[in-house]
Amino acid sequence: MKYMPTVLPKDIDKYFYDRKKYIKQINTNLEMLELDIANQFLITGYRGVGKTALTKKIISNQPDKFLTTYVDISKIFAKKKGKPTEEEILKEILKKINKTLLKRENILKRTKDNILNSINKLKLKDYKFENNDSLLDIPLPDIEDNYDKLSEFVMELPQQIVDSNKNIKGYIIVIDEFQLIQYVENPEAFFWLIRSYTQEQYNVSYIFTGSASKTAEIINMINGQTGAFGGRMMQIDLKPFTKEETKTYIEKYSNNIRFNEEGFEQFYKCTRGIPAYINSFCNILPNNEICTPEILKNKLLLNTDQIAVIWLDVWGKLSENEKEIIKLLIDKKQLSWTELMNETGYSKATVSKYISLLNNKGIIEFSNKKYVLTDKMLKTWLKNKEKMEGQYPE
Ligand SMILES: Nc1ncnc2c1ncn2[C@@H]1O[C@H](COP(=O)(O)OP(=O)(O)OP(=O)(O)O)[C@@H](O)[C@H]1O
Ligand SMILES: [Mg+2]
Incomplete structure (x- = not known):
């Protein structure tokens, strides 16, 4: 049976439709990592339009010469009551880099030695070891009151990994729900911090994405004229599916959902081509009759909770x-x-x-x-x- 997922499926490729133009554009620019040109990206778009799906698809299809790490800032929020701190975000990035490295542990022996070296150097200065954090099983220093050192360590790590492995040509890091960074104590300084490191790293690309309005202050803060990246980020607005795309998508992926002409117009008007809505709406539509505007209206009213989930x-x-x-x-x-x-x-x-x-x-x-x-x-x-x-x- 065919299925249109309403949450992100584990097997992205299986349910993923199109977006070829975006994938090509982004991949072309990511490939430049091998030429020591690191592009930075900011992907915006409506809630549910598929930003997370697209970035996950892109990183899961990268060649082995590029390492990829996906960080979801909302995970940090979910775990605690108050606002997250800059330290917590850096620690989350570190944790996820660690996960990436563990998956490729065999070829990353050198990395481990290098990391160990740099940690040992740090230890000689003002670090204490803590038991619960580790990177490739190397226990990490106690970093609570060492924000400078922590940020340096985390921000330099991806480039350091590339530099110490001749088979690795680049590192791609996705920061999803980046708009939540606005809640840290000094978001501007945090973006400037990232910017200052990316400027000297030729093989690390960051992809920031999240659901902020195009006119949001946070977009300005990161990539506006006076923002940290000052317009140097490649800003991509992910559009909803067009009518044609929506039609083809439903034909290909739905469980035989059909519309009459007015029905489809109505469906497109409701969902606006946003995959989250298309999928959840299709899930409650009957697949044994032609959907008319009346059927759609009824179904929508009875199931708004599901569609607007x-x-x-x-x-x-x-x-x-x-x-x-x-x-x-x-x-x-x-x-x-x-x-x-x-x-x-x-x-x-x-x-x-x-x-x-x-x-x-x-x-x-x-x-x-x-x-x-x-x-x-x-x-x-x-x-x-x-x-x-x-x-x-x-
Ligand atoms: N290209 C696609 N093909 C098929 N399904 C898609 C596609 N893009 C997104 N979806 C589906 O639409 C839903 C929403 O996608 P996703 O979570 O990626 O949106 P988002 O833009 O990240 O939303 P938010 O702003 O809430 O984070 C998911 O269930 C996903 O499976
Ligand atoms: Mg998302």
């Missing part, structure tokens, strides 16, 4: 003020800065804070001098909830 978790984590702004935008469709202040009664600073948070999360965007909700499905889900349950979800 990507918002459940996001909504649950928003503050009351953020929810308030979203509800206002549902009612009024679009609001200017001043209108938002008048409608909420919040101070300038408060509006500014929550607008920025929502923008960085890809929930609202700034268009024609007004703020609007980025995703209609969020609106559909919330309105439907209100209708069925008499109030917006908690």
Whole structure:
């Protein structure tokens, strides 16, 4: 039976459709690592459009001469209550590099010696050993109050690994959900830190991706004119599937879902070509009849929770003020800065804070001098909830 996954499947290749143009563009630029040219990437796009799927697909299909590591910043968030620190992010990167190395342990003997050497050097200075962290079974130093040393060690490690292995020509590191870096104490300094190391590393490419709006401050912070990378990152906006792509995708991968013409138009209008919605919508559509707009409407209303599942978790984590702004935008469709202040009664600073948070999360965007909700499905889900349950979800 065919299946359209609503969470990322382990076997990416099996369910992955197309994106050839993006893969080619990114791979062409990654291949330059072998020529000592390290491109840096920033991949943006709507929630559920397939950023994680694309980056995982790309790194899982790299040749052996390139090492790859995937780091999901949201994992750090999930594990703790408060905000993560710069140290925790660096440690997570280190942990994931370690995982990569363990998979290739045989050929990385030299790396191990080298790492051991550099750790030993560090140890002579001001490090203590701690038992619970290790890299290739080498116990790692106690790094709590040695941020400078830790950052140097982690940031130099990928290049060091390439330099010590003649069979390894490059290192690719994906930082997913990078927008969460905004919550560390000094995100700007953190991006500058990464930038300063990448400048001297000719064989390490970073791919940053996450669901921030294109107009988000965090995008500016990393790659804007005055941002750390100052526009030098290759910025790629991953687009939803076009109508044609959506049609072909469903023909090829769905379990015989069919539409009449108006039905398909309606389906595309609802999902906007976003794979997360296409997959979850197709999963609840009947496969023994031709779907008409009426069938779609019914199914959508009865199953918004399932189709809008990507918002459940996001909504649950928003503050009351953020929810308030979203509800206002549902009612009024679009609001200017001043209108938002008048409608909420919040101070300038408060509006500014929550607008920025929502923008960085890809929930609202700034268009024609007004703020609007980025995703209609969020609106559909919330309105439907209100209708069925008499109030917006908690
Ligand atoms: N090219 C594709 N072919 C088939 N399915 C896809 C494709 N891209 C994404 N999907 C599916 O769509 C869903 C959402 O994809 P993914 O998690 O990669 O989106 P995202 O852009 O990373 O979302 P978020 O912003 O929430 O992190 C997943 O279930 C994934 O399997
Ligand atoms: Mg993702």
